[in-house]
Amino acid sequence: MHPENNTENNAPATENAASGSGLPVASPRSLDDPNATFEDLPFKPQLTEKQAKRANQTFKGMVLSIGFTVAILIPVLMLNPAPKDDAFESDVNLQATAEQTEQISGFEIFAPELGEKEYANFARWQANTAQGVPYWEFGLVSEDKNFVWVRQAAESNPTWIALITDAATPTEKRTIGGTEWEVRVKDQSTYLIADFADSTVVLSSDTSVEQLNSVAEQVANDLK
Structure with missing residues (x-):
């Protein structure tokens, strides 16, 4: 087959x-x-x-x-070498700016003597504000780059304070430098608020509570 x-x-x-x-x-x-x-x-x-x-x-x-x-x-x-940290330091003359501001503010301006490694990165008088409260403000940078924002007004009111503190929640009262401060906290920011003879001071920081307390003590010693 x-x-x-x-x-x-x-x-x-x-x-x-x-x-x-x-x-x-x-x-x-x-x-x-x-x-x-x-x-x-x-x-x-x-x-x-x-x-x-x-x-x-x-x-x-x-x-x-x-x-x-x-x-x-x-x-x-x-x-064009990389900038050093010192390049970011401002040349704001805090004392001179404060003296000029005090002539128009109507109240004693807080402007501390700065240490060797401290500087103010801005300082100004806020005259035309949406809240209707003119105020003095400056930024204080310490040696270790911690930052404290200082604001001072003679005609403060609860609305202005709420706006300045970003509606932070009051948490406690704290005595610093013989003055009672209201403490408010929101997120990473801590605020200290105190009334003096002719103005209200609001301090804030999101870097160092210790530095914030140190500035509060300076304010209390200078304005009381």
């Missing part, structure tokens, strides 16, 4: 012989298959000599462009 001439049986034998192995040769994937690779292309693209030269010139141009950019940036960076 002759074996049946079946083409389905003959195809794998032919493919195996061509590949030289016992495993079937995988058919190329469709180009629509997301797993298709370069090997599944029906042809392998070849760059012509001109195309290869053009691609090489583009790459060289990119390298040269980067080199020129670096060469320009290096001297610019050398001429």
Whole structure:
């Protein structure tokens, strides 16, 4: 009996012989298959000599462009070194600004003598405010970069204080420098509020309660 001439049986034998192995040769994937690779292309693209030269010139141009950019940036960076912490210190003359403000404020202005490593990063008289309460304010930066915001007004009222303290919640009364201060807290900020002979002082800080208490003691000693 002759074996049946079946083409389905003959195809794998032919493919195996061509590949030289016992495993079937995988058919190329469709180009629509997301797993298709370069090997599944029906042809392998070849760059012509001109195309290869053009691609090489583009790459060289990119390298040269980067080199020129670096060469320009290096001297610019050398001429502009990174700023030091001292560069951020303000030259505000707190005492001189306070003397000028006191002539128009109508009350005794608090402006402490600053230590060697302390400085005021701003100082101003707020005359035209939305709350209708003019006030003196300045920022005090200590040696370790802790910050205390000082505000002082002669015509303060509960609404102004609520706005200045961002509606912070009163938590306690605290005696500092012989003066009773109301303590308010909101988020990371602590506020100290006290009434003096002719003005109300509001102190605030979100960096150091110790520094806040220190400034409160200075205020109490200067204004009482």
